[in-house]
Amino acid sequence: EAGVTQFPSHSVIEKGQTVTLRCDPISGHDNLYWYRRVMGKEIKFLLHFVKESKQDESGMPNNRFLAERTGGTYSTLKVQPAELEDSGVYFCASSQTVGGISYEQYFGPGTRLTVT
């Protein structure tokens, strides 16, 4: 069974540019999450999808970040325009819900974003 995959693994962009990160969850997992770790800080929750619906986006830092999950499969996270403080590692995770119980979240390898 394939794990959570993320693309690209690394991205270096200039301030003001746009970047789109992609996450493919484990097949059959309805729940998809985005997290971010900036240098020296904790991993922080960004948002949570259940299928194609945003269940919780309380962690999104500002309106320069836009996440989508069309069709309830893969998800994209767009940063437009990127700022220096957006640099960090962006993780995607997925989990399944069975009988109302959400199981452990499986993480992807992350996308390392560097804004110069």
Place this chain on the structure above:
Amino acid sequence: AQKITQTQPGMFVQEKEAVTLDCTYDTSDPSYGLFWYKQPSSGEMIFLIYQGSYDQQNATEGRYSLNFQKARKSANLVISASQLGDSAMYFCAMRNSGYALNFGKGTSLLVTP
């Protein structure tokens, strides 16, 4: 607010020895879950073990066990018989009523021969 504290930024352990990684948490919710993840140098986050707040027994998964002390709000990870491949960052995380995980800052573990 929910908070996870990992007070050990770095730990050393000799191969084949046991090591305990500390984690304390703060929450007012009676229902919560505690997780440990391993992040090797390759970057991926690997789920290790889970403990529910209502679980009566400490969770175990192979060489990993979680020393859950509810009254002290601690959820320490114990790795027995350390191996060189255990060298990695270890993150403690908590989930409350929602789905989001709250992470600690992590502990870097180095296993020496």
